[in-house]
Amino acid sequence: MDDSDFTRTEYDARLAKTRAAMAEAGLDTLILSDPSNMAWLTGYDGWSFYVHQAVIIGPDGPPLWWGRSMDTAGARRTVWMQADQIHGYDDTYVQNPAKHPMETLAALLADLGWASGRVGVEMDNYYYSAKAHDVLARSLSLRDATGLVNWQRAVKSPAEITRLRRAARIVEAMHQRILDIAEPGLAKHKLVAEILHAGTIGADGHWGDYPAIVPMTPSGLDATAPHLTWDDRPMQRGEAHFFEIAGVYRRYHCPQSRTLFFGEPPSTYRRAEEAVQEATAAALAVARPGALCEDVAEAFNSTLNARGFHKDSRVGYSIGLSYPPDWGERTLSLRRGDKTELRPGMVFHFMPALWLDDGGIEITEPILITESGVEQLCRLPGTLFVKG
Amino acid sequence: MDDSDFTRTEYDARLAKTRAAMAEAGLDTLILSDPSNMAWLTGYDGWSFYVHQAVIIGPDGPPLWWGRSMDTAGARRTVWMQADQIHGYDDTYVQNPAKHPMETLAALLADLGWASGRVGVEMDNYYYSAKAHDVLARSLSLRDATGLVNWQRAVKSPAEITRLRRAARIVEAMHQRILDIAEPGLAKHKLVAEILHAGTIGADGHWGDYPAIVPMTPSGLDATAPHLTWDDRPMQRGEAHFFEIAGVYRRYHCPQSRTLFFGEPPSTYRRAEEAVQEATAAALAVARPGALCEDVAEAFNSTLNARGFHKDSRVGYSIGLSYPPDWGERTLSLRRGDKTELRPGMVFHFMPALWLDDGGIEITEPILITESGVEQLCRLPGTLFVKG
Numbered sequence: 041m042d043d044s045d046f047t048r049t050e051y052d053a054r055l056a057k058t059r060a061a062m063a064e065a066g067l068d069t070l071i072l073s074d075p076s077n078m079a080w081l082t083g084y085d086g087w088s089f090y091v092h093q094a095v096i097i098g099p100d101g102p103p104l105w106w107g108r109s110m111d112t113a114g115a116r117r118t119v120w121m122q123a124d125q126i127h128g129y130d131d132t133y134v135q136n137p138a139k140h141p142m143e144t145l146a147a148l149l150a151d152l153g154w155a156s157g158r159v160g161v162e163m164d165n166y167y168y169s170a171k172a173h174d175v176l177a178r179s180l181s182l183r184d185a186t187g188l189v190n191w192q193r194a195v196k197s198p199a200e201i202t203r204l205r206r207a208a209r210i211v212e213a214m215h216q217r218i219l220d221i222a223e224p225g226l227a228k229h230k231l232v233a234e235i236l237h238a239g240t241i242g243a244d245g246h247w248g249d250y251p252a253i254v255p256m257t258p259s260g261l262d263a264t265a266p267h268l269t270w271d272d273r274p275m276q277r278g279e280a281h282f283f284e285i286a287g288v289y290r291r292y293h294c295p296q297s298r299t300l301f302f303g304e305p306p307s308t309y310r311r312a313e314e315a316v317q318e319a320t321a322a323a324l325a326v327a328r329p330g331a332l333c334e335d336v337a338e339a340f341n342s343t344l345n346a347r348g349f350h351k352d353s354r355v356g357y358s359i360g361l362s363y364p365p366d367w368g369e370r371t372l373s374l375r376r377g378d379k380t381e382l383r384p385g386m387v388f389h390f391m392p393a394l395w396l397d398d399g400g401i402e403i404t405e406p407i408l409i410t411e412s413g414v415e416q417l418c419r420l421p422g423t424l425f426v427k428g
Numbered sequence: 429m430d431d432s433d434f435t436r437t438e439y440d441a442r443l444a445k446t447r448a449a450m451a452e453a454g455l456d457t458l459i460l461s462d463p464s465n466m467a468w469l470t471g472y473d474g475w476s477f478y479v480h481q482a483v484i485i486g487p488d489g490p491p492l493w494w495g496r497s498m499d500t501a502g503a504r505r506t507v508w509m510q511a512d513q514i515h516g517y518d519d520t521y522v523q524n525p526a527k528h529p530m531e532t533l534a535a536l537l538a539d540l541g542w543a544s545g546r547v548g549v550e551m552d553n554y555y556y557s558a559k560a561h562d563v564l565a566r567s568l569s570l571r572d573a574t575g576l577v578n579w580q581r582a583v584k585s586p587a588e589i590t591r592l593r594r595a596a597r598i599v600e601a602m603h604q605r606i607l608d609i610a611e612p613g614l615a616k617h618k619l620v621a622e623i624l625h626a627g628t629i630g631a632d633g634h635w636g637d638y639p640a641i642v643p644m645t646p647s648g649l650d651a652t653a654p655h656l657t658w659d660d661r662p663m664q665r666g667e668a669h670f671f672e673i674a675g676v677y678r679r680y681h682c683p684q685s686r687t688l689f690f691g692e693p694p695s696t697y698r699r700a701e702e703a704v705q706e707a708t709a710a711a712l713a714v715a716r717p718g719a720l721c722e723d724v725a726e727a728f729n730s731t732l733n734a735r736g737f738h739k740d741s742r743v744g745y746s747i748g749l750s751y752p753p754d755w756g757e758r759t760l761s762l763r764r765g766d767k768t769e770l771r772p773g774m775v776f777h778f779m780p781a782l783w784l785d786d787g788g789i790e791i792t793e794p795i796l797i798t799e800s801g802v803e804q805l806c807r808l809p810g811t812l813f814v815k816g
Contacts, residue, residue: 090754111655114653131740137574163559166554167554170556171552227635236625240621264505265499267474285536357523405671424787
């Protein structure tokens, strides 16, 4: 058994935490459409979230897996529950305007006697559409339970932290590959091919899984925008090139960004680098159990502002198990107004990216809240990368 | 200008087709959350669909882009419209249970005087959540317009077909890489690293974009399940290994699957191969303008059944421009009951995969409906791959 495998005891604990949160929210049954919540509670893994599927936590007993009939084979091979907890709908329901898969889920709940209770659904999740909700609402009394399970995931178990540490080694290896081969004139897609290769080969004997977000690798003016991907233009001197990438070990993500220059960076970038470094140090100095999420943001922003730079967006978010399209957990945000208390075992992508008029600077860190403070999961220097 | 670039004339034609469909559906305004529909109408490209965003087609004038404030920079760099057609909401709306980005979209529509008309939304799309719908429904009269734009995309323009042909060369190169390096004992993730590398390097001088679905590469019993991805187990003799992958050129997808054996495949697989080949030939023989989608499926299934094999799921679907989590267009399906008439310029992933008790066999083809029949976009032999 791999030391990052999840035991049945761990799954039982996750289920118990979830049932406690359901009780507090007054829910009898919970329908989970978020693939990361489905995986966290059952182990289910597969790229099948492009059709309707769910994990259902009923008033008692193990979770149920429900989805497309052809995916029950993948469920049988990945979840810890037994075959009779796996339910498939036939293929004629797939992408067919004349009928909807949620009709079969409503029927399943009725069969189980769960249709009369209060049923939670994840109303603001990618994989729970407005139409899915309409169909279920015809026969069920639905309550919004967006984030209920995501919040149970905020504090990581030792086995989860083992996975995250392996992912940290992988993202370090990916950045090292960038440093090894990037040079002026290299077409960006050729560099991205190497990044993807390094991320999948993995590091320290651990293989790389696919990231929930592909590499975002813009250069120059494109780097004024945070979410552009790549094309085949050659990298140039005199431009910032940023690389927002994640190492992934068995669905656990360790994102980290760095910014590369060929030759000495412009003085604006050196000033921005110093400001980000100083503000990051100030933020990490307050990140410890008992501090609030907004305290970390405040320490960062006040230091940054004193240096003449400003950041409008949050400076970090909770990370862990994820599926596309987002490697964040969509719970804690390091920003003003988030009064969640930090606890040991929480893990964040500390994300002090600045987008300037002529490019971007991203020097970011995955961090773990420890018993006494904070640990940076990666060992890369927190500087601009300069080459040639 | 690249010969696969889309001209302003092409975008105008797409907008005119969309407005005609809106008129037929009785819609004054259309809110599009599907990233592929957003891109098809405006050129917008970026991995920002993990937050709420949309393209809005009003009663007149160019489309509007609406999304997170930090992503307006990416919109300015990718869409054909002017800066005053780009609208951002501030970052405090992101993943914040206390407020919702759709409140700002409702306010924008009110400002424009579009709030009183009939407004279409894509109710069964990944990126239009039940919560988003609830918020908009407070102030707007909403109608379901799922698939309205997807259907306008079914017949491809010459520039789109150019992109698809380039994607076809890329997927061929990816399969060639598999054939070159796969061998018994090779850990699967090492092979996947090469597949991703080949897909990104591209082919024939054209770079590779990211696929809307990562490689699905199961072996042996895992290949009884269609949507498992990969891990680090070594490939073995005596098992089927299938590779469902896509080449992608500038967001246009050419998926194709092949199945690999080391040494002579078991006789069941040889019989399945012959059945699939014969049934595929029968299906492609009827695929021409004027035939119905279900005619193609019927020709396939009747031939397959006569050979003693059965397939429950559809045998193909429309492909083209796409973003995660699905490379299909979610419109035409090659299955019983789909009475859509084939037209020149339609492109399908013809997908006669069989999942057997001890593995899977996938020999699939991207196909283009021509004026007189059908063209296979890829030149790979339609056989089991056998090596060693």
